[in-house]
Amino acid sequence: LIGGHVPRLDTPAKITGKAGFSIDVRRPGQLTALVAHPPRFGGTVKSVDATAAKQVPGVVDVVTIPTGVAVVAKDTWSAMQGREALKIEWDAAAGEGQSTDAIMAGYKTMAQTPGLTAAKRGDAAAALAKAAKTVEVEIEFPYLAHAPMEPLNGVLEPTKDGAVWWAGSQFQTIEQATIAAILGLKPEQVTISSTYTGGSFGRRATPTADYAAETAMIVKATGMKAPIHLMRTREDDMKAGYYRPMAYHKVRAGLDAAGNVSGWDHVVVAKSIMIGTSFEAFAVKDGIDATSIEGASDTAYAVANLTATVHNAKEGVPVLWWRSVGHTHTAHAVETVVDELAHAAGKDPVAFRAALLKDQPRHAGVLALVAEKAGWGQPMPAGSGRGVAVHQSFGSYVATVAEVSIKDGALKVDRVVAAVDCGIAVNPDVIRAQVEGSVGFALSVVLRNKITLKDGEVEQANFDTYEPTRMSEMPKVEVHIVPSAEAPTGIGEPGVPGLAPAIGNAVFAATGQRLRSLPLDLSKLTST
Incomplete structure (x- = not known):
């Protein structure tokens, strides 16, 4: 085999659309969450009025987490519309205010x-x-x-004994430990289900496990009631990523x-x-x-x-x-x-x-x-x-x-x-x-x-x-x-x-x- 032409085993699944990426994961009762992040790095939420957001059809909940404000909905479009309806006052006092x-x-x-x-x-x-x-x-x-073709996303599913994290990840161990710490679990109670990854170039290998951590924060804030699919649109990550x-x-x-x-x-x-x-x-x-x-x-x-x-x-x-x-x-x-x-x-x-x-x-x-x-x-x-x-x-x-x-x-x-x-x-x-x-x-x-x-x-x-x-x-x-x-x-x-x-x-x-x-x-x- 070494030195010869060996076709990749995953090629047929990828060209026929059968390969499963985290953006394709669907779990029973799954909800979708999008987060509104501060426009400046290091900014924080000063106040939020979620009245209009909660009236958007399909929106289930709005929760404030350490990194921003999350809108939880029955589907991605509803979550996007709900996020648009949020009225947030940001505190940028400690944020980065310089131009390049x-x-x-x-x-x-x-x-x-x-x-x-x-x-x-x-x-x-x-x-x-x-x-x-x-x-x-x-x-x-x-x-x-990094601008990968598949935006950052993952599904965190609470279970009777812990949780399952579905994502295309490069740092599974860090994400497992991070999710466990946020949810008050032992690392071995968090199962990692690795999917195909639609590009990373380093972005899905963060020491902070940033998007996994956000998903865990939302699952915890919503009472561990349902699987949460965190979606970061490309705009989200390009404006508030690494x-x-x-x-x-x-x-x-x-x-x-x-x-x-x-x-x-x-x-x-x-x-x-x-x-x-x-x-x-x-x-x-x-x-x-x-x-x-x-x-x-x-x-x-x-x-x-x-x-x-x-x-x-x-x-x-x-x-x-x-x-x-x-x-x-x-x-x-x-x-x-x-x-x-x-x-x-x-x-x-x-x-x-x-x-x-x-x-x-x-x-x-x-x-x-x-x-x-x-x-x-x-x-x-x-x-x-x-x-x-x-x-x-x-x-x-x-x-x-x-x-x-x-x-x-x-x-x-x-x-x-x-x-x-x-x-x-x-x-x-x-x-x-x-x-x-x-x-x-x-x-x-x-x-x-x-x-x-x-x-x-x-x-x-x-x-x-x-x-x-x-x-x-x-x-x-x-x-x-x-x-x-x-x-x-x-x-x-x-x-x-x-x-x-x-x-x-x-x-x-x-x-x-x-x-x-x-x-x-x-x-x-x-x-x-």
Whole structure:
């Protein structure tokens, strides 16, 4: 079986609609609940008038819970109409009131002061002071929503001996313990019935078990009388959910007279996804959340003099891992700077990277393979460009080449070639599918996606304002797998980090101008 084509067992059920997701669960006497959340993170309910809501046909109850006001009804539509009829006065005194521009300005100020040292080798300051050439880069990354196709939801059914939780979850143990604590049960009295999951990308893996906790609060507040199906619409979660942290990178790197990298100083500002959670004890050391700077502090490039520091931002926006976690921004920063150094040194970007990776055979292997398969060095038409990136995450190595064309100020990604070393290829078709899916997932982030706040309130709501990659935008994707006898490693996330820098570097190849921050803003090009 290993290394051969083995069709997924769940494919027939998914394509025929027979697969059961939590949104499909129906239990006897089941009611539906929607929660009105504060418009600002950290806000609370000051007062609520539920008179009109209770008069909506189908509405059964209205209860206030710690996270907002829940409307319980016989069906989703009635719950939505009831929620619309609520008159709530919110107390935003303790809520997050900043706009994203103000938060980012604060990040830039923080970056001017010493942060926590995540990595230090040699003397970067001395090397940079003597550098023949230096590259100084500032890169901004926005908050990102997970935006799974199936909105967050779950069914909690009280039973004679405890409760049953029906959901597509990634953290079943945490949800079991959370539900038990709220309902006054022992964990073993809460049965977890895992359904198929209509997308997660990290959103269904919260240390707080947020939507499971809300469901338990509602079940308890309504007297444990009926199964409750909590529905969070996409608007609910996009405006009051968890997000990939916003980040700011400030990098100064230098070349010696021979064009070799002599020094690298890297500063990252981001809110930690681990501090303040149940994972802090083992995931945070000396105040440093490794996920904020992974991929930068442990770069595989042979840089003798390197310093990497991190600042833990403190704004009130809830943050969470997002497909490929810290690598989503660190890979882009590192690969953008390496590309700029290559051009400053007058060297080919692939050859420049290969020289820095001569002691990293698996990095070098995927880089050589992708260069070969992509036809690196072959001429491109005017207005087109080819860019490269190579990065390791989750134990797997991925090199990416992107080919882009720019016409009338619009960016089109025409082709993406990826070389993957994830150890023994247990099921090559799944590997290819995951990398292809990673390209589609990451492309919308490169082109347009971002979550912004105005006076503390999220401005995006659904796929009309947070638009995923469209079929017409998908490039041709080629995936090449390195034969390996190494232990198999991750593949669901490693295909994401390299796409953005490969595209950004391709834009430079096409235009001679750098777009560093994400999403790429082509309006900043002087001409296309």
